[in-house]
Amino acid sequence: MIYTIIGLYILGSFTGFIGRKISYSMAIIASAFSFIAGFEAKFMGNTLSAVFSFLPNITVGINIDGLSGLFLMIAAISWTAVSIFSLDFGNHYRKRMAVFLNLSMLGMFLILTAYDALTFLSGWEIMTIASYFLITEHEGAYKEAFQFLAFGELSTIALILAFVGLNASDGSFVLIKADSNSVVFLVFASLAFIIKMGIVPFHTWLKEAHSKAPSNASALLSAPVTLMGVYGLARVINITGYTHVWGLLAIILGSVSAFWGAMEAAAAKGLKVLPAYSTVENNGMILAALGLSAVAYSFSTKSTLYEFAFLTAVVLSITHTIAKTLLFLSIGQAKEQLHAENIDNVRGIHKSVGKIPALGILISGLSFSAFPALLGYVAEWMLLESIFQSYQFSSILDRVVSLTGGVLLSLAMGFASFSMIKLIGYSALGYHHEKKAEPMPTFFMNVAELFLIAMIFGISFFASDLFLGLGYSKFVIGALGIPQGWLLASAEPVFGVISPAFFVLVITALSVVPFLIYFRSKLTTKKVASWNGGLALKEEEYFTANAFSFTIEHILRFVYMTKERTNKNRSYVAISDVFESFYKQIVTFIKKISYSVSRFVMNGKVYFYILYILIMFILIFVVFG
Amino acid sequence: MKSWALYGITRKLTEPFKKLEENTGKMDKIFRRSLNIYPIDVGNNGDLNFEMAALAAPQYNIHRFGIFFADSPRHADVLLVLGRCSEKMVGPLKETVNQLPKPFNIIIVEDGTDFGISARDLSLPNVIAYYDKKLEAGEILSVLLNITGDKK
DSSP, rough: HHHHHHHHHHHHHTTTTHHHHHHHHHHHHHHHHHHHHHHHHIOOOOOOEEEEEEEEEEEEEEOOOOOHHHHHHHHHHHHHHHHHHHHHHGGOOOOOOHHHHHHHHHHHHHHHHBBBHHHHHHHHHHHHHHHHHHHHTTTTTHHHHHHHHHHHHHHHHHHHHHHHHHHHSOOOBBBBBOOOOOOOHHHHHHHHHHHHHOOGGGGGHHHHHHSSOOOHHHHHIIIIIIHHHHHHHHHHHHOOOHHHHHHHHHHHHHHHHHHHHHHHHHHOBBHHHHHHHHHHHHHHHHHHHHHHHHHHHHOOOSSHHHHHHHHHHHHEEEHHHHHHHHHHHHHHHHHHTEEEEEEEEEEEHHHOOOOOHHHHHHHHHHHTTTTTTTTHHHHHHHHHHHHHHGOOOOHHHHHHHHHHHHHHHHHHHHHHHHHHHIIIIIISOOOOOOOOOOOOOHHHHHHHHHHHHHHHHHHHTTHHHHHHHTTOOOGEETTTTHHHHHHHSSSSSSOOOOOOHHHHHHHHHHHHHHHHHHHHHHOOOOOOOOOOOTSSSGGGSOHHHHHHHHHHHHHHHHHHHHEEEEEEEEEEEEEEOOHHHHHHHHHHHHHHHHHHHHHHHSSSHHHEEEEEEEHHHHHHHHHHH | OOOOHHHOOOOOOOOOOOOOOOOOOOOGGGSSSSSSEEEEESSSHHHHHHHHHHHSSTTOOOGGGEEEOOSSGGGSEEEEEEEBBBGHHHHHHHHHHHHSSSSSSEEOOSOSOOOOOOOOGGGGEEEEEEEOOOOOOHHHHHHHHHHHTTOO
C-alpha cells in the first residue's frame, strides 16, 4: 500500500509533463489510497510499516501508526478535493503545476508517515520546495514565494537542530515510539512547527503567499501544509510527553495568534487575504487547545480535561482542514472566473458564477463562525468547554493564563464571525454587479466543492461516532431525552453536553418554515433597485465591504494603525499589520548592512584582495599546519 | 369640512377652499382616512411647488384629512407629477413609477406652459386624474379628496 501510494505520486508528477488530467487523476487515486491507509492504521489497528537499515545505526523508512493515520486521513480529504478541483482548474496553468502538486502531496505523505527524522526532513523539504514552485505559478508572485521559502527554510533549520538534540539525548533518529526529554528538541521542533502553522510573530509569509498563490495551491498551503505543523506538534508531545511550561507558552501564543488573526481578518480587503488570516486564527486555536491539554495533564491526570483538550485540537484540525479547503476552492473558482482580487469586486457570486461555489463559501464561512449544525460549531463548543473547565486548576498562574487565553479566544470567535459575515455577505450573496463570469468547465470544481460541503455536514452529524472511533467513548453519553450515543459530553462526570446530530435534524426541520415563507413571499414581492432619487446607483455609491468593517478599523485605530491616504484625488483608508512593518525594518536593516559590508570587502582595489589571500593563506597554515 | 377638533377653539382657523367640480377616477375606499402622496417635480416653473408647500401649511392643513407627504415613493399611494416633463427627468420619473408599491395611482398636474413633454404622452400606468392647467392648493386638495371618495 505504501509503495503504491508513493509510486502513484511519483508517477503522477512525471505524467504531469505529458498530460494534466492523467497527473491529477493519479493524485486523486493516491490521495484516496492514503485515506484508506490512514483509516486502516487508525481504526483497524493495522500498522503499515516499511523500515530498512540505511547506514549502521540509522534506519529509515515509513511507518503509519494511529497518530499518523489520523492526520493522514484528515489531510487526504483535502488532497482528494484539491486534486479533483484541479482537473478543471489546472487547465489555465502550465503543465508543471500538476508536477509540483503531486510532489507537494508526496512530501506531506512522507512527513505524516515518516519513521525517522531523515525521512521527515526530506518530506519537509520536498513539500516546501514544491509549494514554492506552486506559488510562483501565479504571475509575479516571486517575492511572496521567496518569503514563503525563507520562513520554510527557517523552520527546516530549526527542525535540523531539533533532530540533533533528539539524537544527542537518545542516540537515534527514530520518531515512532521514541522517548526523549531533550529540551533542545522540544524548543526547536516546536519553533519549526509553529512557523509552519503561521502562529503570530511568524504569520506574515502566510498572508502574502496564500493570497497570491493559485487557488488550488492556496487551499493546499492553507489546510494540509499547516496541518503538518499540527501533526508535528502532536508528534513532539508524543515523544517528549506533556510539559507544563510548554503548555503555558502554547496557550499564550495560540490565543494571541487567534485574536490577532481574527482581528486582521475582520479588516481584510483582499478576497484571499481574509481566509489567510482566518488560517492564522484557527491554527492559534489549535495550538491553544494543545497547550491547555499540556497544562491540564501537568495539573492532574485524574481529570478528563487533558484528553478532552487534545480531542478539541484534533476536531479543530479536522474542521479547519475541510472548511478552509472548501473556502479557498470556492473563492478560487469565483476569482478565476471573474478576474477580481477584492471582496467588493466579486459581489453576487450566486448569480454570476454559480450556486455551488456560493454555497461553498456560505457553508464554510458559517462553519468558521460556529453556526450550529455545522462542524465548526462542534469544534468551537469543545474549545470553549475546555477553557471553562480550567476552573479546576489549583495553581493561580495556570488559572490566569488559561482564563486570559479564553478571553482572547472568545474575542477571536466574535471577530471571526464578523469577518465571515463580511466575506459571505459581499462575495457569495450581496448585490450583483452584472459582471459576466468567464465560461470554463466547472464540473469537477463543483464536484470537489459538493464533496467538502457533504463532509462538513456529515462529520458534524456523525461527531459522536467520530469520538467513539477515536477511542474517547467516555465523552459520548445519552441524557436529557437523547438516546445513548448521540450526546457529546465535555468531561466525565458530565460538565456540558451537546448533540450535533440533533442540531442538524432540528435546524433542517425548522429551516423549512422560513424557506416556505420566503418562497411564498417571493411570488408577491416586487423587486426593484435601491432608491436613489430615481437615478441608477453608481459603482461607488454601494455600501462596500470596506465600509462594513470601517467601524472596527476606526475604533481600534491604534491597533490597526488606520490611516487615510489620498492618491490621485481619491481618498481611501489603509490599515497595516504591525508585524509586517517589523519584518520590513529587519529587511531594510540587513540590506543596509550587507551593502556596507560588500562595499568594504569588494572595494575594487587589487592590494586589498592580495592582502585578503595572504591572510587566509597564513590562517590556514596556522590552523591546519 | 369638519372644524378643528381642539378643546376651547370655537372659531374655524382653516380657510374654506375652492372646490374643483370635475369628475375623476376613484381610488379604493381604504385610502379615505390615510393617503400618502409623493410629489415629483419633473420640470414645472415653480408655481406648483409653492402650492404644494401651502398644502401642508395651516391654511389648508391636509393632515386633518389623513393625507400625508411620503418621504419615498416606496411608501406612497399616489404619485403627484408636477409640470411638463423635461427630457432628463423622463428616466427618473419612470424609475419612480417603478418603485411605487401596488396598488398605486398617478395624478398629473401640468402648469400650462409649452415646454417639455406632456406626462400623458409617456404612457404612465394608472393615471387617475390629469390637468393641463395650473391648479391652486385648494383645488389640488379637492382632487385628492375626490379620488378617495371623501366628499366634504
